[in-house]
Amino acid sequence: MTQAEAHFGATIGTLPDSVALLRRHAPEAFAAYLSAREAAYRLPGAGGHLDLAAKELVFIVLDVAAGHAEGAVAHAEAGLRAGLTPAQIMEALSIAILVHGHQCWARAGAAVMQRVDELAA
Template identity: 80%
Template sequence: MADATTHFGGTIGGVPDSVALLQRHAPDAFAAYLAAREAAYRPPPEGHLPVAQKELVFIVLDVAAGHVEGALAHAEAGLRAGLTAGQIMEALSIAILVHGHQCWARAGAAVMRRVEELSA
């Protein structure tokens, strides 16, 4: 198992404050979380999805959950992994169909504003 700085730095660019808090105050829970996250990020052939597709799943799930900070971090990582603004928007359009406009208003629009900034 990698340390948090190495793993999160390599996936989303840094350790989120929420994760750092978990690490400081619940080290056993953090260790389990980190192990599960490392497993989710395994590249093929151990894992089955390319990193860009994994990031797209994370974006949509974070948007559906209203977790703006996570959705933004995964959108940035997704763009670095090769996702396009169109792919992200299409996936978010599907999220709107399933979860309603509120997921767009709470988090999806913020993601696309950030994607626009980074893609400009």
């Protein structure tokens, strides 16, 4: 297992296809992306300041705001594993709707909550 596979496995469970393509076609860009991602995932005591659940909530909201449903869903799954509740995720998404409008809900937020509902059932 490579460093990248270990990192993605430990954070969201798997190396996404889009990231695998980046690694294959632009290895230097991928290396920079991986380094930045590893830094973002540092936990308190290891140079980070947010706990894992908070980091995943930020990733969820930013992916939803960007319309990246696949990433938002992956981070929602990881967030639930890190201790987020469905209500916390929905509250954060409600704030995203206020700031970015209903389109972010329609493009990605609803998919997140659909997956959260499936996992919570």
